[in-house]
Structures are given as structure tokens and as C-alpha cells.
Amino acid sequence: MNIQNTIETKVKKGFLTLYNTEIPSVEFQATRKEFEGDITVVVFPMLRYKKGSPVQIGEDLGKYLVENVSEITNYNVVKGFLNLVIEDAFYINFFNAMYSNSTFGFKSANENEEAVLVEYSSPNTNKPLHLGHVRNNLLGYSIAEIIKASGKKVYKTQIINDRGIHICKSMLAWEKFGNGETPASTGLKGDKLVGNYYVKFDQEYKKEIAQLIAKGKTEEEAKKQAPLILEAQQMLLQWETGDAHVVALWKTMNAWVYSGFDVTYKNLGVDFDTLYYESNTYLLGKDIIEEGLKSEVFYQKEDGSVWCDLTADGLDEKLVLRSDGTAVYMTQDIGTAIQRAKDLPDVGGMVYTVGNEQDYHFKVLFLILKKLGFTWAESLFHLSYGMVDLPSGKMKSREGTVVDADDLMVEMTTTAKEISEELGKLDGYSDAEKSELYETIGLGALKYFILKVDPKKRILFDPKSSVDFQGNTGPFIQYTYARIQSIIRKADFDYTNPVTIELHDKEKELLKQLELFPETIQQAAANYSPAVIANYTYDLVKEFNSFYQNVPILGEEAQDKKIFRVQLSKKVADTIKQAFSLLGIQVPERM
RNA sequence: GGCCCAGUAGUUCAACUGGAUAGAAUAUCAGAUUUCGGCUCUGACGGUUGGGGGUUCGAAUCCCUUCUGGGUCACCA
Numbered sequence: 068m069n070i071q072n073t074i075e076t077k078v079k080k081g082f083l084t085l086y087n088t089e090i091p092s093v094e095f096q097a098t099r100k101e102f103e104g105d106i107t108v109v110v111f112p113m114l115r116y117k118k119g120s121p122v123q124i125g126e127d128l129g130k131y132l133v134e135n136v137s138e139i140t141n142y143n144v145v146k147g148f149l150n151l152v153i154e155d156a157f158y159i160n161f162f163n164a165m166y167s168n169s170t171f172g173f174k175s176a177n178e179n180e181e182a183v184l185v186e187y188s189s190p191n192t193n194k195p196l197h198l199g200h201v202r203n204n205l206l207g208y209s210i211a212e213i214i215k216a217s218g219k220k221v222y223k224t225q226i227i228n229d230r231g232i233h234i235c236k237s238m239l240a241w242e243k244f245g246n247g248e249t250p251a252s253t254g255l256k257g258d259k260l261v262g263n264y265y266v267k268f269d270q271e272y273k274k275e276i277a278q279l280i281a282k283g284k285t286e287e288e289a290k291k292q293a294p295l296i297l298e299a300q301q302m303l304l305q306w307e308t309g310d311a312h313v314v315a316l317w318k319t320m321n322a323w324v325y326s327g328f329d330v331t332y333k334n335l336g337v338d339f340d341t342l343y344y345e346s347n348t349y350l351l352g353k354d355i356i357e358e359g360l361k362s363e364v365f366y367q368k369e370d371g372s373v374w375c376d377l378t379a380d381g382l383d384e385k386l387v388l389r390s391d392g393t394a395v396y397m398t399q400d401i402g403t404a405i406q407r408a409k410d411l412p413d414v415g416g417m418v419y420t421v422g423n424e425q426d427y428h429f430k431v432l433f434l435i436l437k438k439l440g441f442t443w444a445e446s447l448f449h450l451s452y453g454m455v456d457l458p459s460g461k462m463k464s465r466e467g468t469v470v471d472a473d474d475l476m477v478e479m480t481t482t483a484k485e486i487s488e489e490l491g492k493l494d495g496y497s498d499a500e501k502s503e504l505y506e507t508i509g510l511g512a513l514k515y516f517i518l519k520v521d522p523k524k525r526i527l528f529d530p531k532s533s534v535d536f537q538g539n540t541g542p543f544i545q546y547t548y549a550r551i552q553s554i555i556r557k558a559d560f561d562y563t564n565p566v567t568i569e570l571h572d573k574e575k576e577l578l579k580q581l582e583l584f585p586e587t588i589q590q591a592a593a594n595y596s597p598a599v600i601a602n603y604t605y606d607l608v609k610e611f612n613s614f615y616q617n618v619p620i621l622g623e624e625a626q627d628k629k630i631f632r633v634q635l636s637k638k639v640a641d642t643i644k645q646a647f648s649l650l651g652i653q654v655p656e657r658m
Numbered sequence: 659g660g661c662c663c664a665g666u667a668g669u670u671c672a673a674c675u676g677g678a679u680a681g682a683a684u685a686u687c688a689g690a691u692u693u694c695g696g697c698u699c700u701g702a703c704g705g706u707u708g709g710g711g712g713u714u715c716g717a718a719u720c721c722c723u724u725c726u727g728g729g730u731c732a733c734c735a
Contacts, residue, residue: 099678109677111715121715147715148678191735231735345735372733381661389733396735426662427730453664454728486697520671524664525728537697538683539671546697554694583674590674602672602682609682616691616699623694636694658697 070138070157071095071106078108081131086117097579103143104150105579111147121147155570158578163565165581166638172584172645174218181415181446182220184407185211188337189421191228192324193237194262196331198455198470198528199422202517205651206452207420208337209518209597212649214418217592222411226343226403229321235302237261238316239295240268250323256330256473257323271295331472336510336651341410343403349394352402355439356388364438375435385431400432401439408443416446418595423451423523450595453525455517470528479509486536487658496657504655508542511652515541518650519601539605541652544643547608548654551640554620558633566627566634573614577635580610584642588649597650604646611639 075093082090094112098104108128110121117124122144129142129149141152165171187207190196196204208223215221241248241264250257272295279289290296305313332338356373359365365373365387373388387397394402408414419429429449436444457470484505496504512535519539520526536542570578583603591599620636623629644654 094677096674096677102678107678111677114715146678228735233735370733383661383731386733391733393733395733399735422729423663424729430662451663456728516670524671527670535670535684540683543683543697546695550695550698557694586674594675598672599674605682612698613700615694619694621694 070153070161073138074106074108074132074136074151077132077136078128081128081135082113082117085127085131088116090116098150102145102148102150103141103152105153105575106151108149108151109147110144110149125149155575156567158570158575158582159567161582162578162635162638166565166634169641170645171638171642172588173216174585174588176215176220177218178220180219181443182222182411182413183214183446184222184224184411184414184417185214185420186224186226186418187211187420187450188225188332188339189228190225190328191231191233192258192261192321193233193265195256195258195327196472198457198472198475201335201472201475201513202452202455202526203420203422204332204335204337205514205517206450206522206597207418208335208651209600209649210418210420210450210592210595212651213588213591213597213600216588216649219592220413222340222414223338224341224343224407225339226345226348228345230306230317230346230349232299232303233265234317234321235299235306236268236272237265238313238320239299239302240264240271241320242316244271250326256327257325258327258331259473261320261324261327268295268299334476334506334510335472336653343407345399348403348406349399350402351406352398352400353388353392353394355401355405356398359387359439362439364435375431375438377431377434380434382427382431382434385435387435397428397432397435400428401435404432404436404447405441408441415443416448417443418448418450420450420452423453425449426451448595450522452522455526455528457528475513476506476510479513480505481509483509483512483536483542504658507653507655508536508545508658511541511545511647511654512536513541514650514652515544515601518597519605521598522596542658544604544608544647545652545654546658547611548640548643549656549658550615551611551636551643552656554636555633555640557621560630562630562633564630566630568625568627568631571614571618573610573617574632574635577607577610577614577639580607581638581642584646591649600646600649604643604650607639607642607646611636 075095078093079090082088090113094109096107096109098107108125110125110128113124114121125144125147129144129151132139132151133142138153138157139151140154143150185207188200188204190200211221211223241261244267245264248260250260253260255263272293275293275295276286276289279293280286284292302313306317356365359375360367360373365375367373368390370390371392372386372390375385375387377383377385385397386395387401389395404417407417421429426449429447429451433444433447433449436447480502484502487501487505487508516528516535517526584607587599587603591597591603614635618632620632621629623632647654
């Protein structure tokens, strides 16, 4: 069924027949546009097994293939590249086979295969989500969808960092300065309200520090002795001992934040299958330390602290338990990973979507889990991504230079509205339909802009000019989709049955691009890169636009060709939709 | 300072993981299309892949070295 596999087998056989030598594999690539042919065999690697002129070997193989593979009609050799021409019938058959397959390219989850857990988002509950979280969420959601489409069961999860000194800061500031404000009384989103008090704390704290310094303290002393920070620390202790008042306040304020996050997640279009709360997991991991000590993965220092020596692996020594017996971040993460493997027994691998500033942390975490001997520890992946910078520099939440996630989405939607109204093709759309459309376009632009870039690279985000609506952008692709829908609406004849025609060059190119979709999904999953999907989709759209410009569709006179072209257009539209669903981007019927 | 990541047209990004003359978009310029939606298409211009060595049939990709930018090296999370 796959032409490449067929050819590979034949090439191997041909090589054996011609030179009496076996070759383990054959290297392929798409034929460059300037040469005749559809698929290319690279001859150079074969020189290892049979010395000689690559051109001669190419000629011999080409001749053999034309004689022995019915689908190959012609060949030519350029340097060490053997270009093969595939007959139209092969592409037509391929098209007819996949035309009615609505999940073309997607593999359904194999029950026997291990599931993958994808963690993303994982916010603190003391402030709203910002642009950095947006990249995290989009990446995490998208990679989960891609892995799912590649044929694995996926669980989406996040760990909510709902406890700790940072939460106490917001709580304390609200108690002191809040006058009983609530989201209901202020009309603010819960996460925004709580975030304001986090900022408030910092402002007041700074004042206190300044006062103490004026009284002759050093900065370091002042930071440690300011009454507010002492109170916050006190509050954290009370929380840990289960103080009724503090716990009640904590629950109330966290509930506000969660309802705020829910709105943001819904607008972003992301979701989760399971949730973990740090307040439930922060004590995990200690018992593992005991076991690790017995199996000598860890060792104890004289003061009682426990360490893992990773110097043999080129890393440092890492603390896993404090001398007072309390846990550190690493302890928690070890415990949480193990807990998840217990909760979801079919999980065989985990993906952590976390920024690249934690590269070292995850390297250490994975190594420790391996040393502890967990089988799934071999399949852990840190989906590390670069920062999102603004033209004005880095985002700092305390300095108010963050781009808020909610504001950003509103801004994108507004821009989409302005542009769409200018072009005005929306007669007959209700206001509700219109605003839904603007959201589709605005978010499409944002998501595509962020996802088309390799995760590892940092992004410079200019809200004003970076998000374009032309060229390699989400709206450009959405537009192409909408235009195809327009054609389909106008196709008022029966085009359901398969036809056989002679292919136009543009049609053949489009079919080749469609054929790549399944392997593109696999590649994106293997590389943990939504960018692979984004770029594929863009290439498909470009190929379609070229076809659209050069070949009449509804205007074609020959009935069979007309039918085929409508089918082809429809399949392109379906594939765009499928591909975009992997990026979490919707497509409009009209725009 | 040690370790990690990035460096590709003016700009934003690619390059099937070592393959052909490094490709798109954008911007600029020139054209096509009274036609299925003028958010379309076709050209032109634009490159010492940060620099220098090496490995081989062949390097943006692998190795060494060097420069620039970022991150990280807490009994913080």
C-alpha cells in the first residue's frame, strides 16, 4: 500500500540480483521540483556495499525497477540520485482509498500499547495566567493531541501549585487590605483579584524593607525581618498544621482562582483529564528516599541530609531531603511521578511541558528515577520550550510588564474583527456567529504564531505587528479552508463516486502532499513538535492555492475531471481541519 | 567559572535528522487574473548558515576551537 515500502523491497531485491550483495536499507527523499520524477532513491549510501560509479548503479537500478515494478513508468539519474516516475493510477488509487476515510492520517489508540501522560500548564494559584502560560498551554495541549493521533492513549494532566509561601502572600494581603472584597463584589475574575493582592503584598513588603534600611539595617536583614514576610511565614506554618481559619481562607481564595482559570482555559480551548494538587502531593516522596537509601541510590551526610551523587554522570550532587527531614522540590517531583504511575497503571511514559529554565532540574529528576529502577523512567521527556520575550524585554509579573492571557485573547479577537469587517463577506451572519468567527480567527492567529516555531527556540512576541494575517499564518490557512467550503457549497452535482482521470501536474503535487500526512503526524509525535504539523499544513495550503490558481474546478467542462477536483478540494479541506485540530485551532466555514 | 540551549536572506521561520543549486513568508520592485472569493498566483531582489579548523563521495546538521545572546548551577518552588 505504501509505495515507498514497495520500492524499498524491490530495490533490495534488484541490488541482490544485479550485484549479488545485500543492502540493509534504502534512503528516499521527495524528488526536487526541478527534476522529473516523484520519488528519489539516494544511491550514495549503497557505495559502501558495492564500489563503483553512483551514476552507473543508479542506471542499473532504474532499469531494473521500471521492468519489475508496474507503478514505475520511467526514471532518470542525476549524480547519485535516482529519480523515479510513478504512474497516475497509483495516486488515483491512493486517493480513492483515503477519500472516504474521515480520520485519514490518524492512528487509533492501540490498547496494548502503553499510554502517555502529558503534563502542562501547572500554574501557581496566586496570579493570573500570562503569555508564558499561553505558550505552555498551547504546546502541551497540542502535543497531547498529536501523540493521541499517532496511536497512543494520552492523559492530559496538570499539577496545581496551590500551597506555599507565595499563596500565603496573597492571602495575607487580602486579609489586611482587602476589606472583604470578592469577585462578586468587584466584578473581577477571581484570579485577577487574587493576583492584585499578590502585587499588593509585594508593594507593602518593599515599603517595610525601605523603612528598615532607613533605620540602619542591611538590605539582607531587612528582607528577612520585615513584619509582613514574618507574618506570611507564620501563616504557612498555620496552614501546615491545619489551622481552621487559615485553611478556610485558603480554600475560599483558591476557589476564586480556579473559577478564573476555568474561564481562561475554556477560551484557550485546552482541557485536562486528571488534576493533581500540590497540597496533596507535597509530602510524597519521603518514603522513596528511605528505599533509595537502602538500595544506595542515595547517601546520608552527617547532618542527616540525604543526597544523590550524580557526578559519575557528569552532573552534581543533588539534595533530596533536608537535614531537618523535610522535602525539597525534587523530593516532591519524585513522589508525584511515582504516584501518577500508580494511579494510571497503563502509563508507560510522561511528558513534562515546562520552560527551559528547568532543563537541569528535569535532567536530574529523570536520572534519579532511572537509578531508582522504574521501568517507565526510560520514557520520560521534558518538553522544554524557550521564553516568550516582548520587544520591551523580559516579562516580570511584579513589575507589571506581563501580557495577561485574557487580555491577549481579547486583543487578538478585536484585531480579527477589524480586519474581517473591512473585507466584509459576512452578510447574513448573526452577531453571535460573527463574534464566534472573530474568536476563531483571532485565536487561530495567536495559536499558529506560537506553535509554528520550534519549541526550543525563544519567541519574540510583538502583539502589534508580529501576529500577521497573511503569509505563513493561521488566518491565511483558515481562509483557504473557507474558500474551499465555498466551492463545495456551490457544487450542486453528485460527486460522490470515484473517477479515473489523467492527472494534471498540480493535482499530482497535491496528492503527494496529502500522502505525507500520516508520516507527518508520526514525525511530529516522535519529535514532540507541533511545528512539524503547522509547517506541513502551510505547505499543503500553498500547494492547493497553486492548484486553485492554475486549474479550473467548477468551471471544468469534462465531468470526470470536475468531480475529481471537487473531491480533491474537499479532501484538502478535511485534512486542513484535521491538522489544525492537532494544533487546537478551529476552521470557519466562511470568513 | 562549570554545565545546558540558541545563532540561517533586512525581518519572522524552514530544511524529511549527513544529501542535489540552503527553501518559504514578509518587506521592496515587476507582472498575471473581467473567471470557482483580489486575504490568490507568477517572477525579480536578497546568504561566507556567527568566525576558524577537522571528519567524507557530500556538512546548516557530526567533532574540536572561538565569539555573541540566553538559561542554570539554593537545605526556593
